[in-house]
Amino acid sequence: MVNTPTVVVLHDGTPPPEMARIAEHAELRYATGDELPQQIPGADAVFVWAFRSDALPTAWPHADKLTWIHSASAGVDRLIFDQLRDSPVTLTNSRGVFDQPMAEYVLGLVLTFAKDLHTTLRQQDRKNWQHRVTERIHGKSALIVGTGPIGRAIARQLTAAGLRVTGAGRRERTDDPDFGQVRSTDRLAEHIGEHDYVVLAAPRTPQTEGLINAEVLAACHPRTRLINVGRGELVVQPDLVEALRAGHLAGAALDVFDAEPLPPESPLWEMPDVLISPHMSGDTAGWTDELVDLFLTNLQAFARGGELVNIVDKQRGYVTTPA
Structure with a gap:
C-alpha cells in the first residue's frame, strides 16, 4: 500500500527547483523558519532545504505526527538537537551527491x-x-x-x-x-x-x-x-x-x-x-536536481513503508552504513 505523506519543505526564501516531481508523491507545504511552527502540525516529514536553519528545535513541540526528516546536506550537525536525538524520528542526509x-x-x-x-x-x-x-x-x-x-x-x-x-x-x-x-x-x-x-x-x-x-x-x-x-x-x-x-x-x-x-x-x-572560498566545494552544475532526486527516492520508499537510504546515526552524527 502506498500512502500520500504530508511533507513540509523548509527553505530560506527560495524553495528547491523541480518540486513538481515531488508533488506527484506527497502533499507539500512550504515554510520558512518563521513559518515552520504553523506548518509542521500534521506533517509526516520535513525536507530541510535550508540546512543552516535553526528552526526545527523551536517548531519541535508542534510536530505531532513527524516520523522522518531529510537534509539536503551531507552534514547534519546543525540539525541534531537533544529532543530529536532521543526521539524515534528518522533522520536521513544527502550522502553521495557531493x-x-x-x-x-x-x-x-x-x-x-x-x-x-x-x-x-x-x-x-x-x-x-x-x-x-x-x-x-x-x-x-x-x-x-x-x-x-x-x-x-x-x-x-x-x-x-x-x-x-x-x-x-x-x-x-x-x-x-x-x-x-x-x-x-x-x-x-x-x-x-x-x-x-x-x-x-x-x-x-x-x-x-x-x-x-x-x-x-x-x-x-x-x-x-x-x-x-x-x-x-x-x-x-x-x-x-x-x-x-x-x-x-x-x-x-x-x-x-x-x-x-x-x-x-x-x-x-x-x-x-x-x-x-564561500562553502562551494561540493556545488557543481546540476547539484540541486541531484538533491531533489535523492529526496524523491527516499520519499517513494517512505510512502510504501520501505527502507530509507542514508539513515543517520543520531548519536554519532553521521551515516554509519556502507555507501
Missing part, C-alpha cells in the same frame, strides 16, 4: 598550491611578469582526516594524481582499501608533520570539534598546507591564524568557517598563502 565534486575541488586546491596559481592570478591582475619555479604533486603525501564517503573519494582522486595517501579516523587499521593505513585522530599531533597536505573531510561531532588546535598546528611541518572542506568548527580559527603567522605551516585553503560568511575583518582575508 563526494566526487568535493574530491575534484580538493585536487584543484592541491594543484593551485603546487603550481602557485593563486600567485599567478595576482601577478596577472598587476600586469607583473614574474617567473617562478613550482612544485610537483607526484610523490607528495596527503593525510585525509575523515574516512567517510567524501574522504574516500578525495583519497581516490589524490591517489590517481600520484599522491601518497593516509587516512585519519576513529579506528586505526592498516588494510583500508582506499587509504591503506588509517591513523587515529586522537593522535593527530604525532603524525601530522609527516604530510605535505592535510585535508579535513570529517563531519562535525563532539569528537572532531576543535580537532585542529594550537598543539596540532604546531606539530605541522613548515611545508604543510591545510585544506578544510569538512566543517569550519573542526579548526580553532584563531589558532590557525597564529600558526600561519608563525610559519608552522605553508598555507591553508578554507571552504568552510565557524562563522559564515567569513567576516570582512578576519585576518585570513589578507594572508597571501590562504585561499578562501
